[in-house]
Amino acid sequence: MKSLLKKWNQISLVKQIIVGLIIGIVLALTIPDAAKPIVIFGSFFVGALKAIAPVLVLFLVMSAIAQHKRGQQTNMKSVIILYLLGTFLAGLIAVIASFIFPVSLTLVKGAEGVTPPSGVVEVLKTLLMNIVDNPVKAIFNANYIGILSWAILLGLALRNAADSTKTMISNFSDAVSKMVTWVIKLAPLGIMGLVFESITTSGLDALLSYGKLLAVLIGCMVFVALVINPIIVFMYIRQNPYPLVFKCIKESGITAFFTRSSAANIPVNMRLCENLGLNKDSYSVSIPLGATINMGGAAVTISVLTLAAVHTLGIQVDLPTAIILSVLSAVCACGASGVAGGSLLLIPLACSLFGIPADVAMQVVGVGFIIGVLQDSFETGLNSSTDVLFTAAAEYKEWRKEGKTIDIKKIA
Numbered sequence: 001m002k003s004l005l006k007k008w009n010q011i012s013l014v015k016q017i018i019v020g021l022i023i024g025i026v027l028a029l030t031i032p033d034a035a036k037p038i039v040i041f042g043s044f045f046v047g048a049l050k051a052i053a054p055v056l057v058l059f060l061v062m063s064a065i066a067q068h069k070r071g072q073q074t075n076m077k078s079v080i081i082l083y084l085l086g087t088f089l090a091g092l093i094a095v096i097a098s099f100i101f102p103v104s105l106t107l108v109k110g111a112e113g114v115t116p117p118s119g120v121v122e123v124l125k126t127l128l129m130n131i132v133d134n135p136v137k138a139i140f141n142a143n144y145i146g147i148l149s150w151a152i153l154l155g156l157a158l159r160n161a162a163d164s165t166k167t168m169i170s171n172f173s174d175a176v177s178k179m180v181t182w183v184i185k186l187a188p189l190g191i192m193g194l195v196f197e198s199i200t201t202s203g204l205d206a207l208l209s210y211g212k213l214l215a216v217l218i219g220c221m222v223f224v225a226l227v228i229n230p231i232i233v234f235m236y237i238r239q240n241p242y243p244l245v246f247k248c249i250k251e252s253g254i255t256a257f258f259t260r261s262s263a264a265n266i267p268v269n270m271r272l273c274e275n276l277g278l279n280k281d282s283y284s285v286s287i288p289l290g291a292t293i294n295m296g297g298a299a300v301t302i303s304v305l306t307l308a309a310v311h312t313l314g315i316q317v318d319l320p321t322a323i324i325l326s327v328l329s330a331v332c333a334c335g336a337s338g339v340a341g342g343s344l345l346l347i348p349l350a351c352s353l354f355g356i357p358a359d360v361a362m363q364v365v366g367v368g369f370i371i372g373v374l375q376d377s378f379e380t381g382l383n384s385s386t387d388v389l390f391t392a393a394a395e396y397k398e399w400r401k402e403g404k405t406i407d408i409k410k411i412a
Contacts (some may be wrong), residue, residue: 003347003363004263006220012116013185013187013188013251014127014183016187016188017187017188017191017255019188019265020187020188020189020190020191020192020195021191021192021258023192024038024082024191024192024193024194024195024196024199024263024295025154025195025196025199027192027194027196027323027378028196028199028200029199032170032196032199032200035196036106036200036351038192038193038196039193039196039197039325040193041189041192041193042192042193042195042196042197042258043192043193043196044184044186044190045186045187045189045190045191045193045194046190046194046210046259046261046264047260048163048183048186049183049219049230049261049264049265049266049267049268050142050261050263051343052176052179052180052183052267053142053263053264053266053267054138054139054142054144054336055139056176056177056180056266056270056289057144057147057148057151057261057266057284058139058147058150058151058170058266058383059151059169059173059176059378060173060176060270060280061147061148061152061153061179061283061284061285061288062152062154062158062169062173062226063153063155063166063170063172063173063282064155064156064280064281064285065151065152065155065156065158065202065285066154066155066158066159066166066169067166068095071368073158075279075282075286075391075394075395075397075398076264076282076286076400077228077283077366078236078258078397079282079286079289079290079390079391079394080289080293082232082236082390082393082394083289083290083293083294083331083390084293084341085230085232086224086228086229086294086296086386086390087293087294087295087296087298087299087330087333088294088299088326088330089224089232090220090221090228090296090297090299090330091225091296091299091300091302091303091325091326091327091329091330092134092218092326093220093223093224093300094299094300094301094302094303094304094326095303095307095322095323095325095326095329097219097220097223097304098216098303098304098307098308098311099307099317099322101212101215101216101306103212103213103216103304103307103308103311103330104308104311104312105213105308105309105312105364105367106269106367109183111254123326126388128147129146130143130315131145131146131147131149132149133146134146134286135143135150136346137148138150142251142263144263144266144288144289145292147288147328148285148288148289149394152285153233155363156381165271178272180267180270180273182267183267184267184271185224187255187268187296189194190258190259190338191254191255191258194259195258196412198258198373204250210367210371213304213305213308213367213371214371214374216302216308217300217301217305217371217375217378218374218375218378220300220304221300221378221379221381221382222299222378224296224300224386225249225253225382225385225386226245226348227246229241229245229364229386229390230242232243232390232393233245233389233390233393234321236393236394236396236397237393237400238400239408240408241408244389244392244406244408245389247272247276247377248272248385248386248388248389248392249381249385251268251275252265252268252269252272252274252384252385252387252388253381253382253384253385254381256268256380256381256383256384256385257377257378257381258377259380260376260377260380261267261380262290262291262292262380262383262384263291265291265380265384266288266291268384269283269287269290269291269384269387269388270283270284271308272388273287273351273388273391273392276392277390278395278397279281282389282391282394282395283391286387286389286390287388287391289393290383290386290390291383291384294383294386294387294390295333295343295383296333296382296383296386297343297378297379297380297382297383298328298329298330298332298333298343298346298383299326299329299333300335300379300381300382301344301347302329302332302343302346302347302350303325303326303329303350305344305347305364305367305368306325306329306347306350306351306353306354306364307325308364308367309347309351309354309360309364309381310356310376313356315354315355315356316355317361320379321353321354322398324353325350328349328350329350331350332346332350333346339382341382343379344365344368344369344372345365347361347364347365348361348362348364348365351364357389
């Protein structure tokens with residue numbers, strides 16, 4: 001048994017995850033009833049990630065800012081620009097694709113008892129109120145905007161603290177990071193349980209009737225991941241971006257796809273940034289921030305489903321309104337984490353731009369819930385992998401300015 005475990009540990013984590021993925025699919029298709037208890041592995045893995053992530057963000061950000069020296073480069077301005085640009089372009093691509101491949105929906109119920117935000121002001125207000133949330137409540141509810149704001153303020157307040165205090169905070173940060181590596185070792189078992197649960201509970205039959213809608217949604221997200229994002233990264237690093245793109249998709253996107261939670265994927269992304277040799281002062285802030293505002297996948301979902309409703313009702317849309325939708329979807333997507341239900345609940349807000357009644361818009365949300373098993377998985381995979389991609393691109397740009405040699409193939 002010891003020799004077997006030793007051999008297993010010598011295999012890379014990605015290969016271990018692929019093994020878990022295959023086993024989960026095989027069990028779901030062959031003996032779903034007998035293998036039902038493995039679902040607990042998926043719940044345990046996601047629960048562990050969600051539990052450790054808020055504490056990790058608090059200590060990493062606080063420690064990074066407390067230890068930060070004046071004049072030290074953090075690249076945050078470039079990262080934020082990349083996040084906002086990527087989210088806007090994702091929404092724009094979704095709008096263009098929806099005009100080229102118009103989709104009509106068979107509207108359904110299924111979103112009863114859910115209250116969407118009434119306007120952009122409410123979304124932004126929720127976002128601002130999350131910033132000033134009680135710190136204990138923010139950690140308890142995994143409110144990352146609130147955790148970030150408290151971590152930044154505490155870090156700034158501790159910059160003049162004694163070295164022993166800074167060392168203690170740094171030690172706590174290292175200890176939590178170590179715990180994260182223990183949790184990530186459970187990924188193969190967790191993925192096995194998650195994929196088993198997805199196949200046995202949701203099935204694929206219900207999705208077939210929405211094949212065209214899913215094709216447009218997933219096609220847009222894949223296009224953003226494999227064409228738009230690489231172009232943006234190339235503009236920054238002036239090298240072939242694909243080794244880095246595929247590295248991020250493989251090591252971040254796959255786990256995010258199955259956990260369907262950007263927050264749960266924060267520890268995975270932190271570890272990937274460390275493996276890429278990035279500056280801890282930068283990624284300890286940019287990764288949790290990206291989990292909140294870098295929402296290209298959400299912008300795609302909002303735009304595609306809104307324009308599907310528009311085409312279903314036969315509403316004519318001019319170019320200026322379509323561009324406004326791109327901007328609105330980007331703004332709403334950035335505030336999605338502050339709204340219960342995520343990106344789907346922001347669809348009525350976008351629908352209001354075209355005068356679509358709330359009851360019809362909520363039926364579109366119901367369609368979103370039906371296809372959510374795939375829509376949300378691809379959306380989260382795109383969002384989370386892009387957090388690392390843009391963080392790395394911003395830093396490698398600075399390396400290039402400083403004259404450092406960057407071999408993306410070797411790094412990735």
